[in-house]
Amino acid sequence: QQQVKQSPQSLIVQKGGISIINCAYENTAFDYFPWYQQFPGKGPALLIAIRPDVSEKKEGRFTISFNKSAKQFSLHIMDSQPGDSATYFCAASNRGQGAQKLVFGQGTRLTINP
């Protein structure tokens, strides 16, 4: 129940296209859903995050869509660029006092072809 399932495992998109990565969860107590971007040999960087009181959040070319009833959320990268090539991780955590543990998806290796 603590798992977050992420798909696809790898994705190749042409420059200028839309990259879509999906995640699904079981634990309805999760109330924070961040996406992280990780380049080889580097730590993950927080990209964008959403809470379940909204269905969509957009920051620049990055959009999170959230479907509470389906327990799914997705990352859309518009106008994908070669510099977006990286591994993306979705995650989820519970509400509560103090900092909460993140449960990570398995990761998606994104390649943007020029």
Place this chain on the structure above:
Amino acid sequence: GAVVSQHPSRVICKSGTSVKIECRSLDFQATTMFWYRQFPKQSLMLMATSNEGSKATYEQGVEKDKFLINHASLTLSTLTVTSAHPEDSSFYICSVSRDRIYEQYFGPGTRLTVT
């Protein structure tokens, strides 16, 4: 976001020796720090959660006597890998957070190679 540093970025050590990795939160007081390890092409695996001034909470299957964590202050946590073996070779990453915020910010990671 928050700026987090780790030192060293890379370390090679001989089997049987101990290695200490430092994690520093540079621009806010981190009440909670997390330590992860990551194997090539895999996701992040949480090892332990540490709160300033108290003992770390280890995840199931993580040996607390092998991976010693000290959260000495609100800006510094250390992970010591004791009696390292080649199977401990991995990418170790810390993250920082604080009460009443959801965000976790990660350090750049430390590549440990045990020969």
